Amino acid sequence: MIVATSKQTGFRPPERALEEFGYAQGWRVGVHVRTLADVDGDGRRDIIGFGDGGVLVALARD
Numbered sequence: 621m622i623v624a625t626s627k628q629t630g631f632r633p634p635e636r637a638l639e640e641f642g643y644a645q646g647w648r649v650g651v652h653v654r655t656l657a658d659v660d661g662d663g664r665r666d667i668i669g670f671g672d673g674g675v676l677v678a679l680a681r682d
Contacts, residue, residue, distance in 0.1 A: 640676060641669050 641647050641654055647669065656665040664680035 640678065641667060647671065 639645065647654070652672070653670045655668050657668055658664060659666045659668065659677055660679055662680070666680050667678040669676045669678075
């Protein structure tokens with residue numbers, strides 16, 4: 621997953637943020653749902669992916 625974050629006056633250059641949910645790992649937009657939700661109650665959105673092997677969660681760090 622590649623992310624470009626906002627710095628209020630534009631966007632920072634894209635950077636690789638997470639390998640586990642990428643195209644090279646077998647994830648396909650039309651097949652595998654990925655969504656955001658606060659699953660651990662810390663007020664930050666975490667990534668939830670529904671893949672062939674089950675559900676994966678990436679918890680937000682910042």
